[in-house]
Amino acid sequence: MSFIAYKDIIEEGDIVILYLGYDNLLTLKVEAGKVHQTKYGALKHDSLIGEKFGSKVTCSKGYIHVLQPTPEIWTLALPHRTQILYSTDISMVxxxxxxxxxxxxxxxxxxxxxxxxxLIRTVAPDGHLHTFDFHAERVQLAQKEFDEHQVAKYVTARQQDVCENGFDLPRIADAVFLDLPGPWTAIPHAKKCLKHMGRVCSFSPCIEQVQKVCESLKENSFQDIRTFECLQKPYEAKTIRMPIANLGLTNEEQDYNPSLGNITQNEGKDCFEFKSGCRAHIVPGHTGYLTFATLFDPDNAA
Ligand SMILES: C[S@@+](CC[C@H](N)C(=O)[O-])C[C@H]1O[C@@H](n2cnc3c(N)ncnc32)[C@H](O)[C@@H]1O
Incomplete structure (x- = not known):
């Protein structure tokens, strides 16, 4: 099993995602003979081996679903060591x-x-991700997860302060992605690793950070600089009831189209009732700004 390939049947050693509810996902390594306690009681690992991914499995006090891990599900289930990017921004990146x-x-x-x-799933099997963090424990834990998820051959994780010391990867990158508190100081280093027509992206929660990034991108001869904010706009199907205006006409004369809705009564008044798509009241809010730019002809760029 790996995060970049699908399989049908769960085997010993696989990483599985236990789905206990839409906001309750757990990661588990399947090891024969072990028992895992969930809020639905004890789950015997042996009861997973040989089952299909996606199956409903019985625990001692109920049942749960067992899912195949994907980068999207991992984003919802992973242990948070920092703020993270979510799938809406990730797909734009x-x-x-x-x-x-x-x-x-x-x-x-x-x-x-x-x-x-x-990123690993997108560039594999022929590409590579070089990922840097200056925090030693975060690098070690990321490397452990890459090993467990069997994607380690597609990624190199290094501990390095990229704002101070850059990346040491001259002209190899098709793209550089920055999610740092001071990304503008890393832009000159990003320029050194990008190939001709390489793209850079910086993710920042604050517009002041975006301004500094854009200035640094311009100073370093990047072009086509654009900033996006990805906001989801979910719609819900709702019943709308509109009072019918009293124009001195009968409902038939007002010509309400019965295929669009019904005339009903509300508080003694005639209403036209119909189903419509409306914006959900609660929408996922601001996460950050994504600034993109392109570097042309890096060897001759000022
Ligand atoms: C918000 S987190 C990145 C989250 C990541 N994009 C994700 O989706 O999980 C920012 C990370 O940048 C690291 N960092 C901050 N400044 C750095 C620097 N100068 N060089 C390297 N890493 C740095 C921090 O240690 C932290 O782990």
Whole structure:
């Protein structure tokens, strides 16, 4: 099993995601003979071996679902060591950086490895991710997860302060991604690793950080500088009831189209009732700004 390939049947040693509810996901390594306690009681690892991914499995006091890990599910289940990127921003990053199988990507900081897993799946099997963090324990834990998830051959994790010391990867990268508190200080270093037409992306929660990044990108001859904010806009199907205006006409004369709705009564008044798509009241809010830019002809760029 790995995060970049699918399989049907759960085997010993596989990483599985236990789905206990939409906001309650757990990661588990399947080891024969072991028992794991969940809020639905004891789950015997042996009862998972040989089952299909996606199956409903019985615990001592109920049942849970057992899912195959993907980068998207990992983002929802991973242990948070830092703030992380979520799938809406991640999909924009991958699209705008034009990543594909074979791409070489440089990332900093690694943080909790949420973005790293999606980058690895995108560039594998022929590409590579070089991910940097200056925090020793975060690098070790990310490396442990890459090993356990069987993706280690597609990623190199290094401990390094990239703002001070850069990346030491001259002209190899198709893209550089920065999620750092002071990304503008890493832009000159990003420039040194990018190939002709390489793309850079910086993720920052504050607009002041974006301004500094844009200034640094311009000073370093990047072009096509654009900033996006990804906000989801979910819609819900709702019943709308609108009072019918009293124009001195009968309802038939007002010509309400019965295929669009019904005339009903509300507090003694005629209403036109119909189903419509409306914006959800609670929408996921601001995460950060994504600033993208392109570097043309890096050897001759000022
Ligand atoms: C917000 S986290 C990154 C989260 C990551 N994008 C994810 O999706 O899991 C920022 C990381 O940058 C690292 N960092 C901050 N400054 C750094 C620097 N100068 N060089 C390298 N890493 C740095 C921090 O240790 C932290 O782990």
């Amino acid at each position: 991958i699209y705008q950086l034009d990543l594909r199988n074979g791409s070489i990507v440089v990332e900093s900081g690694t943080g909790s490895g949420s973005l790293s897993h999606a």
